[in-house]
Amino acid sequence: MRNFKVILQYEGTKYQGWQRQDTTNNTLQGKLEALLTKMCGHNVEVHASGRTDAGVHALGQTANFHLNTQMTPEEIMNYMNRYLPEDVAVISIEEVGERFHSRLNAKGKTYVYRVLNTDVPHIFDRRYVYVFPEKLDIMAMQKAATYLTGTHDFKAFTSNRRMKKSSVRTITSIRIEAIQDEIRFTYEGNGFLYHMVRILTGTLLEVGTGERKPEEMLTILESGQRENAGPLVPAKGLTLVEVRYS
Amino acid sequence: MRNFKVILQYEGTKYQGWQRQDTTNNTLQGKLEALLTKMCGHNVEVHASGRTDAGVHALGQTANFHLNTQMTPEEIMNYMNRYLPEDVAVISIEEVGERFHSRLNAKGKTYVYRVLNTDVPHIFDRRYVYVFPEKLDIMAMQKAATYLTGTHDFKAFTSNRRMKKSSVRTITSIRIEAIQDEIRFTYEGNGFLYHMVRILTGTLLEVGTGERKPEEMLTILESGQRENAGPLVPAKGLTLVEVRYS
Numbered sequence: 001m002r003n004f005k006v007i008l009q010y011e012g013t014k015y016q017g018w019q020r021q022d023t024t025n026n027t028l029q030g031k032l033e034a035l036l037t038k039m040c041g042h043n044v045e046v047h048a049s050g051r052t053d054a055g056v057h058a059l060g061q062t063a064n065f066h067l068n069t070q071m072t073p074e075e076i077m078n079y080m081n082r083y084l085p086e087d088v089a090v091i092s093i094e095e096v097g098e099r100f101h102s103r104l105n106a107k108g109k110t111y112v113y114r115v116l117n118t119d120v121p122h123i124f125d126r127r128y129v130y131v132f133p134e135k136l137d138i139m140a141m142q143k144a145a146t147y148l149t150g151t152h153d154f155k156a157f158t159s160n161r162r163m164k165k166s167s168v169r170t171i172t173s174i175r176i177e178a179i180q181d182e183i184r185f186t187y188e189g190n191g192f193l194y195h196m197v198r199i200l201t202g203t204l205l206e207v208g209t210g211e212r213k214p215e216e217m218l219t220i221l222e223s224g225q226r227e228n229a230g231p232l233v234p235a236k237g238l239t240l241v242e243v244r245y246s
Numbered sequence: 247m248r249n250f251k252v253i254l255q256y257e258g259t260k261y262q263g264w265q266r267q268d269t270t271n272n273t274l275q276g277k278l279e280a281l282l283t284k285m286c287g288h289n290v291e292v293h294a295s296g297r298t299d300a301g302v303h304a305l306g307q308t309a310n311f312h313l314n315t316q317m318t319p320e321e322i323m324n325y326m327n328r329y330l331p332e333d334v335a336v337i338s339i340e341e342v343g344e345r346f347h348s349r350l351n352a353k354g355k356t357y358v359y360r361v362l363n364t365d366v367p368h369i370f371d372r373r374y375v376y377v378f379p380e381k382l383d384i385m386a387m388q389k390a391a392t393y394l395t396g397t398h399d400f401k402a403f404t405s406n407r408r409m410k411k412s413s414v415r416t417i418t419s420i421r422i423e424a425i426q427d428e429i430r431f432t433y434e435g436n437g438f439l440y441h442m443v444r445i446l447t448g449t450l451l452e453v454g455t456g457e458r459k460p461e462e463m464l465t466i467l468e469s470g471q472r473e474n475a476g477p478l479v480p481a482k483g484l485t486l487v488e489v490r491y492s
Contacts, residue, residue: 009369059370081367089367121327121335123255124305124374 001066055235062243108244130237136208145174147217155224158193203230247312301481308489354490376483382454391420393463401470404439449476
């Protein structure tokens, strides 16, 4: 069996997230596995760097799968792009060692959360941004972000209430920029908990509106209580941009 | 009757173009007129700076309409954005003098044609670009563009074979830039004939691939024959960016 690593782009709008489900075939993993299984004539399992939730997009999701095939990587990529729906694409492919695993070997990820900070619609980006027209104090949000950067227990920033494994993660940077009418949050870290980027963004937006002080980030982190953090912002604003490997 | 000028954004993918038609209500003019007629209780006619064809997008189409209403411009814009489909929006509105007409008073327009110059899909922009992976000589296209810039009879560059009015237009500039994997053509001029931007782009792409020499633009212009120019490229790559008024 040969092992292939692919970088995937997708618009998450129409999908029930990454993970295969018994109750729907409208998942990204489900679509990809069905396609590759058909291509190879044997069952194929596709491993992603992590699950993306329903509605979340990817510019650079990474996945791998083992195939019994004589096809070249390029032939596999062309086949996939011919038969995948128009909102999913393989943008690169390479053959990797048999032990490579896109989740277990991932060293870091970059997510972007896009906020359209005006009530004037932007039609072309409407599927990729969260419309939040309230005036935002960017410097206050940047200050709050400094408290969140680094290695912390992010238990207060996940919707997963029964975590068996560690909820300690390292955020290497949070960049907050105004780009025309958009406020763009870029998160880099070694890994992110369930809903973590969206709850971080929801909390930072409350700092931006003045509802919270930047310093509160410390007490939220220390509390470990989800209810102390801000709201979960909508999936449509979130894009997985890149997964890094050593 | 008060006269209102609006700037509109729309994604043209789902529409049969701007112009109202008896055989379909799936036009932009039709949608807008129906909405405003309902809002005011009298028939409203919406005039655009020009018709956009089926599938063509707008970041800044300009239109005007006369209403018998007590509503403020802001109330009208809010009403429209509440009831318009998600792929159409009013991004600005102002009350103008009764003689203002968005087509007759237009002094210039800017169109962008976006070519994705790779066979690697770009999912997020897929509705806004024409995928054309062949290698392109940008400098040759830029040289060809210099022959097209200025005041010329563009009869060879329109699909309208029975033009009663003049087909002389002035193109003030054609900018051709490589932006990552995209080649972006920006046309500014005092006005454009039916299909003109798409035929100009199709012809420039033939220069880019080496099928034509830049100098041929002169003989095509002189001939006035549509069949001497290049192909009509797809509507989805075209966006009306701005309409200028004095």
